[in-house]
Amino acid sequence: MSLPKPLHDLFGYIEKNKRKFIENLKEAVSIPSVSGVVEHRPDVVTMVKWAENQLRGLGATVQLCDVGVQTMMDGQKIPLPPVLLGELGKDPAKPTLCLYGHLDVQPAAKEDGWNTDPFRLVEKDGRLYGRGSSDDKGPVLGWLHAIEAYQATNQDIPVNIKFVFEGMEESGSLGLEDLLMEKKDTFLKGVDYLCISDNYWLGTEKPCITYGLRGMSFFAVEVECAKKDLHSGLYGGTLTEAMSDLIYILNTLVDVNGKILITGIYKDVAPVTDAEKETYKHIDFESKDFQEEIGCNQLLHNAEKAAILMSRWRHPSLSIHGIEGAYSEPGAKSVIPKKVIGKFSLRLVPNQDLKKVEACVIDYLNKKWEERKSANNFKVTHMHGGNPWMSDPNHPHYEAAKKAIKHAYNVEPDLTREGGSIPITLTLQDITGKSVLLLPMGACDDGAHSQNEKIDIRNYIEGTKMMAAYLFEVGKLGKSD
Amino acid sequence: MSLPKPLHDLFGYIEKNKRKFIENLKEAVSIPSVSGVVEHRPDVVTMVKWAENQLRGLGATVQLCDVGVQTMMDGQKIPLPPVLLGELGKDPAKPTLCLYGHLDVQPAAKEDGWNTDPFRLVEKDGRLYGRGSSDDKGPVLGWLHAIEAYQATNQDIPVNIKFVFEGMEESGSLGLEDLLMEKKDTFLKGVDYLCISDNYWLGTEKPCITYGLRGMSFFAVEVECAKKDLHSGLYGGTLTEAMSDLIYILNTLVDVNGKILITGIYKDVAPVTDAEKETYKHIDFESKDFQEEIGCNQLLHNAEKAAILMSRWRHPSLSIHGIEGAYSEPGAKSVIPKKVIGKFSLRLVPNQDLKKVEACVIDYLNKKWEERKSANNFKVTHMHGGNPWMSDPNHPHYEAAKKAIKHAYNVEPDLTREGGSIPITLTLQDITGKSVLLLPMGACDDGAHSQNEKIDIRNYIEGTKMMAAYLFEVGKLGKSD
Numbered sequence: 001m002s003l004p005k006p007l008h009d010l011f012g013y014i015e016k017n018k019r020k021f022i023e024n025l026k027e028a029v030s031i032p033s034v035s036g037v038v039e040h041r042p043d044v045v046t047m048v049k050w051a052e053n054q055l056r057g058l059g060a061t062v063q064l065c066d067v068g069v070q071t072m073m074d075g076q077k078i079p080l081p082p083v084l085l086g087e088l089g090k091d092p093a094k095p096t097l098c099l100y101g102h103l104d105v106q107p108a109a110k111e112d113g114w115n116t117d118p119f120r121l122v123e124k125d126g127r128l129y130g131r132g133s134s135d136d137k138g139p140v141l142g143w144l145h146a147i148e149a150y151q152a153t154n155q156d157i158p159v160n161i162k163f164v165f166e167g168m169e170e171s172g173s174l175g176l177e178d179l180l181m182e183k184k185d186t187f188l189k190g191v192d193y194l195c196i197s198d199n200y201w202l203g204t205e206k207p208c209i210t211y212g213l214r215g216m217s218f219f220a221v222e223v224e225c226a227k228k229d230l231h232s233g234l235y236g237g238t239l240t241e242a243m244s245d246l247i248y249i250l251n252t253l254v255d256v257n258g259k260i261l262i263t264g265i266y267k268d269v270a271p272v273t274d275a276e277k278e279t280y281k282h283i284d285f286e287s288k289d290f291q292e293e294i295g296c297n298q299l300l301h302n303a304e305k306a307a308i309l310m311s312r313w314r315h316p317s318l319s320i321h322g323i324e325g326a327y328s329e330p331g332a333k334s335v336i337p338k339k340v341i342g343k344f345s346l347r348l349v350p351n352q353d354l355k356k357v358e359a360c361v362i363d364y365l366n367k368k369w370e371e372r373k374s375a376n377n378f379k380v381t382h383m384h385g386g387n388p389w390m391s392d393p394n395h396p397h398y399e400a401a402k403k404a405i406k407h408a409y410n411v412e413p414d415l416t417r418e419g420g421s422i423p424i425t426l427t428l429q430d431i432t433g434k435s436v437l438l439l440p441m442g443a444c445d446d447g448a449h450s451q452n453e454k455i456d457i458r459n460y461i462e463g464t465k466m467m468a469a470y471l472f473e474v475g476k477l478g479k480s481d
Numbered sequence: 482m483s484l485p486k487p488l489h490d491l492f493g494y495i496e497k498n499k500r501k502f503i504e505n506l507k508e509a510v511s512i513p514s515v516s517g518v519v520e521h522r523p524d525v526v527t528m529v530k531w532a533e534n535q536l537r538g539l540g541a542t543v544q545l546c547d548v549g550v551q552t553m554m555d556g557q558k559i560p561l562p563p564v565l566l567g568e569l570g571k572d573p574a575k576p577t578l579c580l581y582g583h584l585d586v587q588p589a590a591k592e593d594g595w596n597t598d599p600f601r602l603v604e605k606d607g608r609l610y611g612r613g614s615s616d617d618k619g620p621v622l623g624w625l626h627a628i629e630a631y632q633a634t635n636q637d638i639p640v641n642i643k644f645v646f647e648g649m650e651e652s653g654s655l656g657l658e659d660l661l662m663e664k665k666d667t668f669l670k671g672v673d674y675l676c677i678s679d680n681y682w683l684g685t686e687k688p689c690i691t692y693g694l695r696g697m698s699f700f701a702v703e704v705e706c707a708k709k710d711l712h713s714g715l716y717g718g719t720l721t722e723a724m725s726d727l728i729y730i731l732n733t734l735v736d737v738n739g740k741i742l743i744t745g746i747y748k749d750v751a752p753v754t755d756a757e758k759e760t761y762k763h764i765d766f767e768s769k770d771f772q773e774e775i776g777c778n779q780l781l782h783n784a785e786k787a788a789i790l791m792s793r794w795r796h797p798s799l800s801i802h803g804i805e806g807a808y809s810e811p812g813a814k815s816v817i818p819k820k821v822i823g824k825f826s827l828r829l830v831p832n833q834d835l836k837k838v839e840a841c842v843i844d845y846l847n848k849k850w851e852e853r854k855s856a857n858n859f860k861v862t863h864m865h866g867g868n869p870w871m872s873d874p875n876h877p878h879y880e881a882a883k884k885a886i887k888h889a890y891n892v893e894p895d896l897t898r899e900g901g902s903i904p905i906t907l908t909l910q911d912i913t914g915k916s917v918l919l920l921p922m923g924a925c926d927d928g929a930h931s932q933n934e935k936i937d938i939r940n941y942i943e944g945t946k947m948m949a950a951y952l953f954e955v956g957k958l959g960k961s962d
Contacts, residue, residue, distance in 0.1 A: 036812035073811065107814055112710070171813060200715070214714060218813050227776025229593070231930040233695060233901030234681070236828050237739050237798030238789055239777045244735050244801055251732040254725050256855050258718050295708025295819075296720045298856035308719055317718030319817050320725055324810065326803030327824060330554065331517035332652060332699050332864050333588055334826050335930055336800050338776075343808060345815050347717050374737050375779035383813050420714030449712040449816055 006155055007407055010468040013149040018461050021145050022128065025460070026121040028137040029130035035081070035104035035171040038072070044081040044167040047103045051140065051165050052084055058147050060088040060163065067175025073220065073341070073381065080175045081167035085187055088147065089160035095192040095479045096160040097471070098432070100424060101140035102169030102198065105132035106449045113451040127454045134455040135448035139197035139441040140165060142460070146468035158475020162191060169198070169422070172218070172384025177427050184431050192480035193397050194428050194436040195470070197463075199418050201443045204456075206284050207405045207466070210438035211393040212313065212417030213425055215348035217357050217385035220324075221249055221365060222341045224377040230336040242340045243326055245374045250342045252368045254318045258300050258311070260346070262318075262364045265357070269316060270350045276314075280306035283414055293445050313417035316352060320344040347419060348388045358382045386423020389436075397435040397480075400473035404439075407473075408466035434480055439470060487636055488888055491949040494630040499942050502626050503609065506941070507602040509618040510611035516562070516585035516652040519553070525562040525648040528584045532621065532646050533565050539628050541567040541644065548656025554701065554822075554862065561656045562648035566668055569628065570641035576673040576960045577641040578952070579913070581905060582621035583650030583679065586613035587930045594932040608935045615936040616929035620678035620922040621646060623941070627949035639956020643672060650679070650903070653699070653865025658908050665912050673961035674878050675909050675917040676951065678944075680899050682924045685937075687765050688886045688947070691919035692874040693794060693898030694906055696829035698838050698866035701805075702730055702846060703822045705858040711817040723821045724807055726855045731823045733849045735799045739781050739792070741827070743799075743845045746838070750797060751831045757795075761787035764895055774926050794898035797833060801825045828900060829869045839863045867904020870917075878916040878961075881954035885920075888954075889947035915961055920951060 003011070014021075033047035034040035048064065055062050064082035071077050081104070108118035108131040116122045121130040128138075143163075150157045168174045180188065201208050225242035226235075254260050287303040301307035311317065324341040327333040348357055362380050369378045392398075393415045405413045418438070429436045441463035447453045484492070495502075514528035515521035529545065536543050545563035552558050562585070589599035589612040597603045602611040609619075624644075631638045649655045661669060682689050706723035707716075735741050768784040782788035792798065805822040808814040829838055843861050850859045873879075874896045886894045899919070910917045922944035928934045 036814055037810060038812070106816075107810065107812075216714065216815065218815065220813075225777055228928060228933070229931040230775065231901060232798070232800035232802070232826060233697065233828055233899070234793065234925070234929070235775060236800045236900060237792035237796055238771070238780055238782075239775060240737050240739060240781065241735075241800055243803070245737070247728055247731045247801060248737070250728045254722075256721050256726070256729070256853055258721060290719070294711065294716060294720060296706055296856070297858065299719055300721065301719075311718035312715065315718055317713070319713035319717045319722055319815070320728060320807075321713070321814055321816055322724070322807030322809050322818065323804055324808075326801075326809070328803050328805055328807070328809035329518060329588065330805055331519070331588075332701075332824060332826075333517055333802055333930070334697065334699065334800070335587075335802055337803065343813060345713060345813075347714055372737055375777070377778065418714070419717060420712060444715075447709060448715070449814070450710040452709070 003407060007469055007472060009153045010149045011465045013153050014464050025138055025141055029121040029132050030119055032119045033104045034107050035168050036107055038078060041078060044104050048081050048084050048167050051103055054144050055086040055163060058088060060086040062086040065179055067179050070174055083176055083179055084165040086163035089157055091160055094158060094160050095474060095477060096190050097474055098162045098191045098194045099143050100164045100196045102136045102166050104167045104170050106170050115452055126457050128457060129452055129454040131453055133453055134442035134446035136198045138455045138460050142441055142464045142467050145464045146471060149468050159471055173424050176424055180427055180431055188432055191432050191434055193474055194434055195439055196422060196425055197439045197441050198422050199420060199438050199440045200446060201440055202285055202414055202416050204443040204445050206411060206414060207409050208414040208416045209398060209401050210416050210418050212390040213388060214419050214421055215354060215386045215388035216345055216421035217348060217354055218345040218383040219361060220341050220343055220381045220383050222379045224339040226338040229338050232334045232336050235336055240374045240376055241336050242376055243337060245376050246340045246342050248372055249365060249368055250320055253344060260316060260318045262361055264360050268352045277306060280309050283309060285309060312419035314349050316349050317347045318344060350388050350390055354385050354387045386421055387426050389426040391436055395435045396477055398437055400477050401437055401439055401470055403473045404466055404470035407469035408462050484888060488950050488953055490634045491630045492946045494634050495942060495945050506619055506622055509622060510602040510613050511600055513600045514585045515588050516649050517588055519559060522559060525585050529562050529565050529648045532584050535625050536567040536644060539569060541569040543567040546660055548660050551655055564657055564660055565646040567644035570638055572641055575639060575641050576955060576958060577671050578955055579643045579672045579675045580624050581645045581677045583617045583647050585648045585651050587651050596933055607938050609938060610933055610935040612934055614934055615923035615927035617679045619936045619941050623922055623945040623948050626945045627952060630949050640952055654905050657905055661908055661912055669913055672913050672915055674955055675915055676920055677903060677906055678920050678922050679903050680901060680919050680921045681927060682921055683766055683895055683897050685924040685926050687892060687895060688890050689895040689897045690879060690882050691897050691899050693871040695900050695902055696835060696867045696869035697826055697902035698829060698835055699826040699864040700842060701822050701824055701862045701864050703860045705820040707819040710819050713815045713817050716817055721855050721857055722817050723857055724818060726857055727821045727823050729853055730846060730849055731801055734825060741797060741799045743842055745841050749833045758787060761790050764790060766790060793900035795830050797830050798828045799825060831869050831871055835866050835868045867902055868907050870907040872917055876916045877958055879918055881958050882918055882920055882951055884954045885947050885951035888950035889943050
């Protein structure tokens with residue numbers, strides 16, 4: 001397939017402006033917009049306003065939407081960062097594409113084991129290191145730069161575009177769903193296709209399009225034994241300690257093989273069909289590479305390819321993330337913490353339902369707590385979550401994306417599902433009733449949520465070309481039914 | 482018992498200089514000498530030098546003794562703060578008293594729930610709040626101010642004094658034992674009595690003298706599952722997570738009734754005799770007050786007075802302090818931590834032996850790990866510890882201390898044991914072969930190792946008088962056999 005002339009010009013512009021686009025990402029990464037840490041909320045707002053400015057620069061009309069306050073576990077209420085909505089183009093003859101991205105990032109600190117300051121974009125060996133470089137500031141900028149390429153090369157953008165950029169994705173997208181529901185018949189009216197670039201290739205070489213995501217359900221389990229932290233010498237032995245209660249409870253969640261122990265949790269999981277099994281055979285995936293990337297001694301499920309893919313894509317999993325309130329620093333502190341809060345989450349799959357899972361987990365833990373017979377205070381809270389999502393990978397929208405990838409990378413992409421959760425995917429699909437697809441820019445080894453997050457320059461720049469080509473191909477689709 | 486003239490003058494001076502003594506404590510508290518946090522080690526050195534200056538001001542000869550380096554868990558070697566040795570008086574006719582105190586403090590941060598900056602001494606309702614106010618800067622200054630009172634009132638100090646002030650007590654007194662062994666025939670030669678003021682009254686009203694301490698044994702259990710932190714969506718379900726392994730292991734340590742589950746751990750615990758049971762009856766202690774101070778819903782052992790005292794003084798206990806490497810902040814982070822380190826410690830009692838306990842715990846955990854059948858990396862490390870200590874409460878030295886307390890507080894003190902650990906107590910007793918006693922200054926509700934640590938002005942000032950009176954009474958004892 002030879003490259004159409006408009007794409008030739010667009011790709012040339014993008015190639016030529018590579019350094020500028022990297023500089024722009026540097027600026028975005030330097031804003032520590034960590035939504036999960038209260039002290040960083042003002043930075044999230046700064047980041048939203050930074051993106052607002054970029055959109056205005058492209059000629060988009062924009063609005064910052066107030067989505068209310070968040071009530072913290074201690075009762076404190078803090079304002080949520082505004083959601084940035086934008087519109088570019090209103091041509092009734094063109095299809096309308098809705099792009100979603102997020103401007104907030106996961107927590108990061110040098111002490112966690114970063115080789116460089118996480119909020120300074122550092123280029124090394126063709127890679128750009130920095131928190132948010134891949135998740136999700138790089139992809140958001142990719143869209144903006146693709147649009148810039150159209151404008152700078154004097155080409156008509158073949159679609160109307162609506163932007164939904166939020167600042168709370170890493171903290172459950174609080175407030176967004178309500179806002180989008182409210183905008184169903186105004187801002188979201190007339191949307192034909194939706195695209196989200198907030199996930200990763202299955203490997204490091206081959207692009208993919210993603211048609212399914214796991215949901216997630218995040219819990220906090222709180223145990224309180226005293227009104228103040230206690231010296232373990234002076235008080236140890238006289239009371240049941242909150243930590244030992246919490247450890248007991250957390251130990252009832254998952255076994256050594258990753259099997260979730262919560263009664264009834266697997267009940268609604270869709271059975272694996274033979275046809276489904278067949279699809280795994282053709283996916284470009286090597287368990288050995290995957291294990292190497294993780295650096296673990298042994299994968300579960302005998303490292304069998306289909307089993308590993310299924311454990312990531314279509315089986316639920318449970319992870320224990322940490323404990324708040326206990327001693328967590330290096331060194332030794334002989335304290336009995338007064339109150340400790342265990343954090344864990346489940347990844348949900350079709351046909352599990354968020355509400356049912358929440359009830360199931362809370363019921364199970366309350367029973368386990370009763371069995372424990374501790375005199376301490378106990379509370380389970382569902383912090384946030386979202387249902388799993390699946391789409392039809394044979395929709396013309398997906399065909400357009402495949403063509404776009406072929407233009408940019410000259411390969412046929414894999415069609416994948418993902419273990420991660422972007423709850424808003426399902427929300428957007430439900431509200432609009434239109435086809436949503438995930439078009440990842442980053443590679444599997446980018447380390448989203450991890451130390452030394454990066455995006456390869458190749459992914460950042462060719463990904464921008466892919467986005468420009470995707471706008472081109474979606475334009476050719478015309479309006480949806 | 483009417484107050485002897487010298488004590489009358491000393492007490493008057495101390496009373497008159499109350500504000501000055503509080504100001505001096507303020508200065509000491511303002512130095513964040515947290516030995517357990519590497520970044521604060523320079524502050525520990527600053528604090529040692531501050532104390533050195535104070536000793537010089539009293540005319541003592543001093544030396545700062547290098548005690549080598551500490552090897553951290555990551556292999557890094559950092560220098561230990563020097564130990565401050567001081568000598569005041571060399572009159573061969575007087576008995577020689579050795580005073581031990583420590584200049585380092587437990588970690589503390591406003592975010593942990595302090596009402597005020599932990600490193601600013603704040604006076605409120607007759608109390609002085611600040612990290613180290615009671616543990617152990619207040620008591621160390623008490624000795625210095627008692628000596629100042631002798632000098633300012635032109636009275637001969639009736640004892641020669643040797644000072645041992647260290648900066649690593651909260652982190653296992655690393656290096657101190659070796660130094661003291663080395664100084665057995667030089668600095669420590671000729672010591673007749675030893676006194677440590679680093680513990681607390683049993684209650685808040687009545688002073689006590691302490692003749693027994695539990696030992697302690699601090700462990701770190703490390704599990705590693707990956708070479709980097711992982712996104713729980715992308716990787717959850719494909720490997721056994723370090724957190725679930727660690728939780729499993731920590732759950733094998735202690736049950737809901739505080740019973741330690743480690744095989745063989747109770748084997749060497751001295752049996753309770755009827756004579757011993759009798760002594761608990763006479764101790765001024767109310768379980769109800771103790772429970773109220775803790776703020777727990779229910780004490781163990783049916784809150785029975787003797788059982789509670791025994792669980793603090795003469796039975797071992799196990800506390801789980803926290804987990805390093807996992808997510809510990811408020812909010813939600815969907816991470817699979819690559820490496821997590823659980824911290825727990827045991828309090829040891831006669832006739833348990835540190836070395837035997839260490840072997841017993843490591844053996845038990847290795848067996849439990851084998852049962853777990855996880856492919857991850859596992860390591861148990863004994864971080865630090867000390868044997869339990871007991872002394873003869875009928876020694877004339879204890880009689881002298883009782884008289885001193887009567888002079889200052891006009892009551893007969895309780896003779897108590899303590900749940901906490903000051904390993905150096907036993908070391909000093911073993912090296913010198915002389916009588917050691919613990920003469921607490923602070924009250925049980927001071928919150929050592931907790932948020933809002935404080936010392937009551939009453940304890941600080943009357944405690945200083947008690948110390949002055951103790952020097953007076955020990956002087957009358959003459960040299961030991």
